[in-house]
Amino acid sequence: MAQIRQLSLAFAFCWLNALLFAAWNFFITPAAAAAADDHAESVLHSEIARQNNQSLLWGPYRPNLYFGVRPRIPKGLMTGLMWGKIEGYADFQHNIRYTCEQNEGMKGYGWDEYDPRRGGVQSIHDTGNGIDITTSFVKVPGGAHGGNWAVRIKGTLHEDSPRDQKTIVVWYTTQEGEDSVLEAESSDEEFGYDGDVTLKGQSPALGSYKLVVTQGKGVTPKSDHDLSTIRGPGQTVVQSLTYPEEYLWQGKGILFRQMKEGVDWLVQNKYDVQDPPPPWQVYLLANKPGKGNVQIVQKVFEGDFEFDVLFSSESAGVEITSEDLTREVQAATESFEERFKSVFAPKEPFDADKYTKFGHSLFSNLIGGIGYFYGHSVVDRSYAPEYEEDNEGFWEDAAAARARNLQALEGPYELFTSIPSRPFFPRGFLWDEGFHLLPIADWDSDLALEIVHSWYNLMDDDGWIAREQILGAEARSKVPAEFQTQYPHYANPPTLFFIIDDFLDKLFKTNNGTRSASASAAAADIHESLATASLDNSEVGLEHLRRLYPLLERQFQWFRRTQAGDIKSYDREAFSSREAYRWRGRTPTHCLTSGLDDYPRPSPPHPGELHVDLLSWVGVMARTLSRVAGALGLEEEQETYRGILAAIERNLDDLHWSEEQGVYCDATVDAFEEHQLVCHKGYLSLFPFLTGLLPPDSPRLGPLLKFLGDEEEIWSNHGLRSLSKKDEFYGTAENYWRSPVWININYLAIVQLYNLALQDGPHKSTARNLYTRLRRNVVDTVYKSWEETGFAWEQYDPETGKGQRTQHFTGWTSLVVKIMAMEDLAPPPAGESVRDEL
Structure with a gap:
């Protein structure tokens, strides 16, 4: 009780300050009153920050x-x-x-x-x-x-x-x-x-x-x-x-x-x-x-x-x-x-005690895997001209530039972050982090914000954040030398924008009075008071957004500047001549910066390539920035980002939709330097849908859902395969993103199917069917492997469901905790297959 009183007194002091300022404002000018309000809000924000740091x-x-x-x-x-x-x-x-x-x-x-x-x-x-x-x-x-x-x-x-x-x-x-x-x-x-x-x-x-x-x-x-x-x-x-x-x-x-x-x-x-x-x-x-x-x-x-x-x-x-x-x-x-x-709380059919124990373990290992890292990072800031990747054969020139070993230690830096795997990846990964924080933010929104701020504190003046944070000798001891250097022209999926979106949703709901009485009562506890302090005090929440907003903008502009794709040089027809993008760092076999490592891309690489997943990620950023600007009352900036988002949505269709294949595809240019789609059907084909950029009445949804549920393409009894069984590269070479089931992408699919199933439209029944089956397949796959081996795994075999690759991968695999907690929609009739429904 003494601990609860300590926090309550601290908050009471802040609010007393606010009340005193408000009383004084009755006798002073509106400008002075506004300044006093700002001061009171700043005092409260500082006190909550101090208490969070102590906790x-x-x-x-x-x-x-x-x-x-x-x-x-x-x-x-x-x-x-x-x-x-x-x-x-x-x-x-x-x-x-x-x-x-x-x-x-x-x-x-x-x-x-x-x-x-x-x-x-x-x-x-x-x-x-x-x-x-x-x-x-x-x-x-x-x-x-x-x-x-x-x-x-x-x-x-x-x-x-x-x-x-x-x-x-x-x-x-x-x-x-x-x-x-x-x-x-x-x-x-x-x-x-x-x-x-x-x-x-x-x-x-x-x-x-x-x-x-x-x-x-x-x-x-x-x-x-x-x-x-x-x-x-x-x-x-x-x-x-x-x-x-x-x-x-x-x-x-x-x-x-x-x-x-x-x-x-x-x-x-x-x-x-x-x-x-x-x-x-x-x-x-x-x-x-x-x-x-x-x-x-x-x-x-x-x-x-x-x-x-x-x-x-x-x-x-x-x-x-x-x-x-x-x-x-x-x-x-x-x-x-x-x-x-x-x-x-797990929902049917995952409400048995065994699933509760399973959920406890996966979530606890995710949030228990949070670490603090401090030390120097290895960075190549030579800005070699080869890194522009403007010439054909650019990957060979870039490799030669990297071989000059112009990297140096920078820092020291510090990072508070969750990690993908304690034995194999005990360090920060930019694109993993946004997935990690989705369950963590449900548990403790202020903890999630602490981690988001920590990541953005690493941003340089240009807007770049290294995609892999290997800080200090202890962290480097787990990483082969050839993978330690970070390059300021390499991007990574900006999944932290998911967390900003999630925080906005929670902030609006909490301050519209939708927080439950039980939740409010529970917040009398010191720990839970801090876990939701920035939601319970809307001005504190908005102050977080004010501090993050210029950093989010800087990162967005860095993406648009450094990862720009070329529309004009190849006379491409598109709604916008600006909104097209390609990942830097490509080789003939890999695109590590995309996060989808060995997923097949156009071959050979070409400076005229355009990548559908990257355009989708920039769309996610524009959408979030528009929402944040709106929450902060920046109407002109809100409209600017809405315009960019609309252009991206149009260009997704103009530059990446294949009517013949019924999916979205990467693009390149052919021997005549004309626009050409290259379709390796799989996760990449779904990205505009996975990132929520397609409205429920989009004419693209029908073909995409048909592809998603096709057992001869990516549907399996254990989740969505990363690559279609019909693709020539299915299961080949490293077979990292060329067949296995990955839980982060399956989670995005489940969420979008759920959203679609709740909206009236031509695809409601199909989405409900796919959602119900995919949710069950994914949870059962991860659970059975955990029960058998004692571990969550990095990926799962699409034929057997067995966990494989990295052991104790309690990063984004832990998203099954959120999947189990999602609503159980009415199951389809017994014996009805996905193919029959489609």
Whole structure:
């Protein structure tokens, strides 16, 4: 209750200021009154921003680790968990867990429930080590540095594991910053700690703090070996070290180095091959606590175990305890379950308990995969003339320019972002982010806005945002060198505009009084008050839009300038001579910048190409900018963007519609330099429909729906295929976007079919049929694979439905949570096929 009062008082103070200004305005001029209103709104916006920053300061923002906590600040405290069984001398080297990896034999891992403002519970099913690890993390707000936090780490052996199996567990802590201090309090015992371990720290950004690693519960192994005289009986030990900051993130390497030093010393001084000590004792570090920017806390357990890590900020005024942790974990679990029911309650036929557990897992791993990244980015700003891509054979010239290796480090930059996959893609991706934020915005609109602002803070003066954010050495360690460099002429689908659109929808609904009474009552809770603060206070919401609007405009103009297509040179007939676009960065086999990597395009590439998906994305941007301008009262700008959108809609038909194929297609020029459509039917063919640019009475909808539902084209029992079965490139080469089912595109199709099914018109019945079947196919495909493997996957086989490619892909695959929560429209008659309906 004290926490709720704290937030309520803060908001009350802001509103009291506003009322005082309003009262004063009664006696002053209208201009002065308006200025006073603006001031009051600014005060409220600043207070909400401050509270948001406090609420979201700490978190498991190192998603590349199985568990690691850090704050959203550049130079901060970073922690990480390591563990591994130690039955043999080679065990720990091969079985230690730290960074998430695809090849470690996990039977699933991730958050069972998670809310970034409260915490949650993560389960890790480690078959290789024969143990399940549970991390229960909570945050308690208070003070000036994000409050306190705590985590309970519990290990439970599998039934087929030896009951006396030994496990080494390491809590790894580092503190960055020249003016920072981190010190381990000394132990009363010579060889380690029989009780808790206390680390005390201080930094300019975090103030003073204490981190306690409790003794916990579990059997400590014993040894009668002579080594016990210098390496204690399995007690907790601490090594305090000082390393250059650029190496601090390499926790596993530093631990191995310290272990090797200890083993080498034993071999030289104490080791008797005729009487070897037990492996766990060999790998037990010497106890050397003290000051150091690296603190390694090491424990050895026999059998099951449990211990807590308790972080207390001095500014919070009270230290967190294990009893607090127990209580807060229970409260976080109950809160999550209730909120999930209200936000993502699965609708028929997905209202069984098994789907609820499935939904909890996918959404929690999406929102629990949010990370904070800080560091330099690799950028090529040479602006080589070859990058203009104006000549035939331009991809070869561009490759030669890239080979000159004119890239350099820029920054440092910071980014708060969700990620596609913890083991394989632990970094920010521009076109993925908009899909990620759709479910996150339903749960916590202000958190989604924090992430949107973070992305736009990366924009350069021209309006460019790098499509892949690989910030710092730790992030680069997961990326092959040839993919690290970013190029300021490369675009990426601007899916963040989806989130601006979504925020506008929510803002209008909330302030038209459509928010439910239960939702308003729930907002009395401090966490939910912050989650919807920018919706509940319309002026705060509009202030977000005012700050974002010039950045959205700058990005839009960058797209129009750098990705422009050529209409005039080839005497093309189109409503507008301006609205046509092509992706830069093309090669004969790939268009990575489009997001659809190896999807077939016109071959060979040509500077006269036009890409239907890119024109659709620019249409999405124009539509959103028109809406934002309208919300901000910028009527002239609203009309300008409406005009651009109308021209794009006309040009989609003029430049990209194939009457013969009944779909939209990319365009190029033939040997006579005349306009030519190149139709590789698949996701690309649907883009004007997928992005909502076709009105319900469009004459193009009939042919498109027929194509969409054709089982010989892209329809399958597991979702829409990325490429038609009839295409010559179906399933060939890398087969990345050449047959597999992708959930983000299927989600867009489901939403548009749903919208069409609710509107009167010639396609209502067909859309309802397709919506119902596609919704079921997609959810069942992802669910069955998750149930079988323990993971969500990057893509799904259109013939078998099996998950494939990247494991633990809880980015846009998590959109199934929104799909399950969509309305179940009346199912079609039993036995009726999609082909019959069409």
